[in-house]
Amino acid sequence: SQKIEQNSEALNIQEGKTATLTCNYTNYSPAYLQWYRQDPGRGPVFLLLIRENEKEKRKERLKVTFDTTLKQSLFHITASQPADSATYLCALARGRGNNRLAFGKGNQVVVIP
Amino acid sequence: DVKVTQSSRYLVKRTGEKVFLECVQDMDHENMFWYRQDPGLGLRLIYFSYDVKMKEKGDIPEGYSVSREKKERFSLILESASTNQTSMYLCASSPRVALDQPQHFGDGTRLSIL
Numbered sequence: 148s149q150k151i152e153q154n155s156e157a158l159n160i161q162e163g164k165t166a167t168l169t170c171n172y173t174n175y176s177p178a179y180l181q182w183y184r185q186d187p188g189r190g191p192v193f194l195l196l197i198r199e200n201e202k203e204k205r206k207e208r209l210k211v212t213f214d215t216t217l218k219q220s221l222f223h224i225t226a227s228q229p230a231d232s233a234t235y236l237c238a239l240a241r242g243r244g245n246n247r248l249a250f251g252k253g254n255q256v257v258v259i260p
Numbered sequence: 261d262v263k264v265t266q267s268s269r270y271l272v273k274r275t276g277e278k279v280f281l282e283c284v285q286d287m288d289h290e291n292m293f294w295y296r297q298d299p300g301l302g303l304r305l306i307y308f309s310y311d312v313k314m315k316e317k318g319d320i321p322e323g324y325s326v327s328r329e330k331k332e333r334f335s336l337i338l339e340s341a342s343t344n345q346t347s348m349y350l351c352a353s354s355p356r357v358a359l360d361q362p363q364h365f366g367d368g369t370r371l372s373i374l
Contacts, residue, residue, distance in 0.1 A: 190365030252302035
């Protein structure tokens with residue numbers, strides 16, 4: 148069956164360090180993968196997209212990698228700040244002909260001052 | 261900036277009632293989505309619409325229907341509300357210009373069915 152796995156345990160990290168989150172998937176062949184941020188009581192907000200032919204994408208302090216052989220994406224927040232505390236969701240394209248997404252359950256990050 | 265507006269942040273209804281959740285987007289997006297989000301289960305797609313009057317079932321359509329009479333508005337209908345439909349409901353939209361466009365979400369409606 149199709150699965151998207153993100154760590155269910157919160158990641159507690161000291162301010163200034165790099166937070167790294169993992170998204171593993173099985174039985175998908177996504178053309179792209181997206182990462183979203185969700186704050187409590189709010190809807191997800193899009194952060195980054197990476198395509199299957201891209202190894203790495205950066206946006207300010209965020210970096211995403213995509214390894215289609217390992218079926219894994221890594222999401223990094225460098226020089227983390229308390230304002231980065233949130234839940235981060237990965238989302239995969241479900242198929243090649245539409246823009247329906249399948250979401251992971253999310254991974255909470257807590258940045259400790 | 262894209263704005264997706266959901267009509268209510270919090271809603272309390274009774275079992276058996278017909279419930280309407282409304283969503284409006286202001287960016288002329290073709291695609292609109294309804295999800296529900298539950299602890300431990302993540303975001304699950306209920307229905308999807310790629311054009312006016314067009315709809316497709318998602319993963320969990322049972323007990324729900326949708327209406328898309330105008331491009332900017334997508335309504336989710338709980339035909340006869342049940343307690344297991346207590347959840348956070350999220351609406352999203354995206355353009356159809358390319359398949360990899362991000363989805364823009366509203367802030368959700370927290371629905372309680374008593």
